[in-house]
Amino acid sequence: MAEVAANIPVPPTPPELMREPLVRNNRSFAWISDRVAAITEGKAPAWWWAAFIPSFALLCLLVAMLAYQISTGVGVWGNNHPVMWGWDIINFVWWIGIGHAGTLISAILFLLRQRWRTAVNRAAEAMTIFAVMCAGIFPAMHVGRVWFDWWLFPIPNFQGLWPQFRSPLMWDVFAVSTYFTVSVLFWYVGLIPDLATLRDRAKTRLRQFIYGVLALGWTGSNRHWSNYEKAYLILAGLSTPLVLSVHSIVSLDFAVSQLPGWHTTIFPPYFVAGAIFSGFGMVLTLLIPLRSMCKLEDIITMRHIDVMCKVTLATGSIVGYAYGMEFFIAWYSGSLYERFAFINRALGPYWWGYWLMIICNVVVPQLFWFKRVRHTLWVVFILSILVNVGMWFERFVIVVISLHREFLPANWGYFKPTWVDICTYLGTFGLFFTCFLLFLRFLPMIAISEVKGVTPQADPHHPLAKPNGGHHG
Amino acid sequence: MAEPSKPYGLIAEFDNTTDVLHAAEKVRDAGFRRWDVFTPFPIHGMDRAMGLKNSKVGWFAFLGGATGYTTGMLMIWWMNAVDYPILVGGKPMFSPFGAFPPSYELTILFGAFGAVFGMLFLNRLPRLHHPLLKHRRFAQVTHDKFYIVIETSDPKYSPDATRKLLEAAGARHIELVEE
Incomplete structure (x- = not known):
């Protein structure tokens, strides 16, 4: 095989067709593990403390808010008739949506052989896990008596009663x-070889022991790699229908009801697109500062930022299309209540929420058509935050605006959040960033072994693999 | 462990993927059985160079997935239609459509468990104590070096001929690893 290939003259690729390499400056294998592992070694830099202290303070605020809510009751939130779902469900859907980009990057882009994903997948998967943790708090708390949360699971209880599986809330x-369990498994399986790298570099007994146990005795054996790669591929194959199903099922919480504004068939695909849109927004928000703080510009290159902006543009456009289609169907259905629900969104008492959503989710991402925008980091950073502002308001529009006007005008109302609502939401940022910053300090934030695998010298048949050793025969 | 210096195998170090791939082909062709290649990342084509068959992890994942789907359907049918039936809105006590979403999620959950634990089982991991992990040069395997190890328990192993084979295959450094 090799001889045959060698005899066919291959013309060099013209420069205009050359892609920017995935790792810039022809970095060596050693450089990659040194640079990534260094983030977890030595003293924590000042910026880390500057981020960690406020995050931890917000986490304490979250704990205080939850303690207050559990000891007093859900009445401390602004939810009340007719808006019985308020910031709790908005925040739940918002956080879980953010998580979706991590799984898209780790699973779907893996199946599509998008090799650029290796630079960002570890951090994005960590983001997924922490975002799902933040999301999980809200449905667990909104039931009111949290000590009965275990009734949600099929565990025998003293009443002999089982969960009611006909309800989408059970789904x-x-x-x-x-989603949480499989994301953690996927993340951990990806971490095993890199934990072995940290183990083999460890200077202290404690690090050796902890990373040694976590790495499970990984040796890099090719017989192991063979099973490992198959398991990774299968996990990617399983996570792909999983991530599509999770936000579809979240959307069914709404779509299965009879409420105008919720009862639409477009919800599952529209929720999934919105989730990926917001998740890529969050990945960009996190990675743009991190790549310069951790000096990873050679691994997370401008090409990576560029591609992620394009994904944001594509999913943002799908979301914009879904907004338009919702309005069209409301008119086309001929249902008075549907029509009212949608006109009320745009012109009712919460008009400002609707238009904020349209500006942030439909107008703002269109700027990503321009290469100048995609390559100006501070602009991308601001736009990525606006994306998540918009996606928060999308859930506000769906939850609050649909609920505050009911079939009977006697049931109409106006929802206002309480200070507990606001502080609990801010507190989840504390949980998210505390976890994320600890992740940065204690685990490799870049998939070391995967990035080594996409360098040119990793391919045994590439001229760079064996720099001064002529052609093999 | 108490008795000193029982040889485990011959370890050969390589600097780059090209050399280790071709050395692996030579070791395979020489007919060794108890040997392995150790690399910081999976090398494309190494499975064929070693003569490995397709991994069996898929079967574990498939079994897990099938178990998950059956568990979901049976559990929901038994709980909502047999053990404590409650009529809700005139809906049937059991319908495969309503039971599908949770069963689908359980398919994925158990399938993922099958893939991960199947992989660990096939690899005999966790195994925290391994002769190679004690070897000081071997720590480079997760950094930027590549190794071939031929175990002394291999029927074809002979101290001199095996060392010569690895030398001829382009190894930079060859050492005997002790148990």
């Missing part, structure tokens, strides 16, 4: 808990 329990 949600299975979807979200499976």
